[in-house]
Amino acid sequence: MPRPYQPSLLRLLHGATALLVPLAWITGLFVYSAHDGRSGRLPFTLGGEWIDIHGTVGVLLWPVALLFGLYALTAGRARLRQPGNVIALLALGLAIGSGKLMDEDWLRDGQFDHLVYGVHLLAWLLIALAIAMHVSSVLRRGGLPLAGSMASLQLRSGDLPGNWFDQIRRSLKVGR
Numbered sequence: 568m569p570r571p572y573q574p575s576l577l578r579l580l581h582g583a584t585a586l587l588v589p590l591a592w593i594t595g596l597f598v599y600s601a602h603d604g605r606s607g608r609l610p611f612t613l614g615g616e617w618i619d620i621h622g623t624v625g626v627l628l629w630p631v632a633l634l635f636g637l638y639a640l641t642a643g644r645a646r647l648r649q650p651g652n653v654i655a656l657l658a659l660g661l662a663i664g665s666g667k668l669m670d671e672d673w674l675r676d677g678q679f680d681h682l683v684y685g686v687h688l689l690a691w692l693l694i695a696l697a698i699a700m701h702v703s704s705v706l707r708r709g710g711l712p713l714a715g716s717m718a719s720l721q722l723r724s725g726d727l728p729g730n731w732f733d734q735i736r737r738s739l740k741v742g743r
């Protein structure tokens with residue numbers, strides 16, 4: 568079987584998203600443990616302004632996730648036939664959308680009853696499940712070669728940064 572190859576723009580946007588989401592997840596856990604903790608706290612306390620740190624990760628993540636989402640809906644459309652990919656994208660959208668609506672002072676002021684906060688917490692659980700399903704679907708379909716193709720640094724001619732604009736343009740034309 569030929570080695571799977573992923574377009575370079577997909578690898579760049581997917582890679583940046585896949586680095587930042589776990590960072591958001593873990594800093595979110597520290598925020599929850601330090602400020603909420605209604606369902607339990609971590610057995611240790613970590614000093615640090617975790618709301619600010621999480622907010623900074625979120626500020627880095629949302630533009631990347633927005634570009635990745637736009638890519639997935641245009642040039643990456645065919646890959647969205649895989650339920651594991653769609654679920655990951657939807658969970659990401661819910662986490663980012665609810666995160667953008669969060670107010671950084673709610674948890675500092677002990678206001679835990681905002682609907683947006685409930686949705687943001689739900690998205691936190693859903694994204695962990697969604698990524699587990701996504702990764703297991705990738706491994707089931709193509710094993711380590713498919714998973715590794717997303718982290719490969721190999722570039723084919725015709726798939727250099729100079730070709731990205733054309734790739735998106737062509738995918739928009741095919742859609743019509």
Ligand code: HEM
Pocket residue numbers: 588591592594595596598599603618619621622623624625626628629662663665666667668669670671674687688690691694
């Ligand atoms: C993978 C899981 C998560 C993702 C992807 C995520 C993402 C985001 C994003 C994109 C923002 C907006 C940042 C901005 O542009 O201002 C945000 C804000 C926020 N999130 Fe999360 N979040 C996650 C989990 C959590 C958890 C578990 C908590 C804690 C209970 C939490 C608490 C907050 C708070 C308090 C803010 C407001 C921070 C600020 O505006 O400075 N998040 N999140």
Ligand code: HEM
Pocket residue numbers: 577581584585586588589638639640642643644645646647649652653655656659698701702705713714715716717
């Ligand atoms: C951490 C958050 C992650 C998110 C939000 C995410 C999301 C997505 C999405 C939306 C797609 C479809 C892209 C398109 O339509 O062009 C995709 C594809 C893919 N992802 Fe992820 N992913 C994540 C993590 C991972 C990880 C850790 C792996 C490694 C095992 C991985 C491997 C892949 C592969 C191989 C594809 C292409 C699959 C195919 O051809 O159907 N992803 N991902």
